[in-house]
Amino acid sequence: MLSTSNMLKMLERYENCTYGSMEIDRSTTNAEQNSYKEYVKLKAKYESLQQYQRQIFGEDLGPLSLNELEQLERQLDCTLNRIQLIRTQSMLSQLSELQVKEKMWIEANKDMQDKLEKVNQAGPSWTGGENGCSYEQQNQHPQSQGFFQPLDCNPNLQIGYNTLGTSGQLTSSTNGQNLNGIIPGWML
Template sequence: MISMLKMLEKYQNCNFGALEVNRPAKDLEQNKYREYVNLKDKYESLQRYQRHLLGEDLGPLTINELEHLELQLDSSLKHIRSTKTQSMLDQLSDLQTKERMLLGANKILEDKLHEYHSESQLRPSWTPGDQYSSYNQQQQQQAQPWMFQHLDSNLQIGYNPVNSDDQMPTTTYQNQNNMLPGWRL
């Protein structure tokens, strides 16, 4: 079927192509001008149609043309919505697949962590360093809450500028043994 069409096409080109060569240049110019006018009309028609789709220049349209335009807009909108919905469903499916993969990886890591902890608790301390390592870990775990406690910043070290007469009587610089404290010497 295709070869038959090709043969007919070659026949037309051979028979009628020779006639086109013999045509005068004036006929070719007229054909080119008609083609130009047809393309120009088609271009203007497409621009007018685009303006109608955008809601512009609707005054000269009849009711049937407006209904036809409305149907075209509705069908285009349905197509856009279905395409967008399909895209979102594809993305959702991909995200669900990733979620399942991450949950599986998380489960594997949890199992490894539980296995590691069970092995470390059941392992006897055969090497000399192991008997101290568990003690050190316990000490570090007990020390950690203390390390992050809020420290009192009101601690006064050194000279206090408050009048010392108000805080201590001047006659009590000696302790009970009638000796001066070391800091007063």
């Protein structure tokens, strides 16, 4: 049989289960009510922000008073000034970046010109002569004489260069070959 202590423990557990679930139901109801209140507040704030946005874009200005319109105008002026300041700062930073790049390119260009002048002063130069190819040696250093060597040029091997004596021969012989499609005239 059940002793009184067992009976009391059982009644205590029954009360905890029954009344504990009621407390949980109450807390759930309170949470739902709090959530609904928060939803209503957020919805009102959202609608207010939408109304403000429309007013900023120049819509729904009719219900505003003169003071509200002046306040809106001041806010728009302040916002416009901030936008212009940010744009100006952005343009100035881009300008300074471009100036740094310009200085780099100018220095690189100077270095290339200096190297080119050194090469022109120390090495040979190629100029066009009567054959279209001649070699002149200018102030060569003893180390560079083994590196730069004159080349023998044959004027008949120049592509696209016809001397007066051979131009008639080349055109008459190449016209026939062009028609046959064997070798184009510019390759002879």
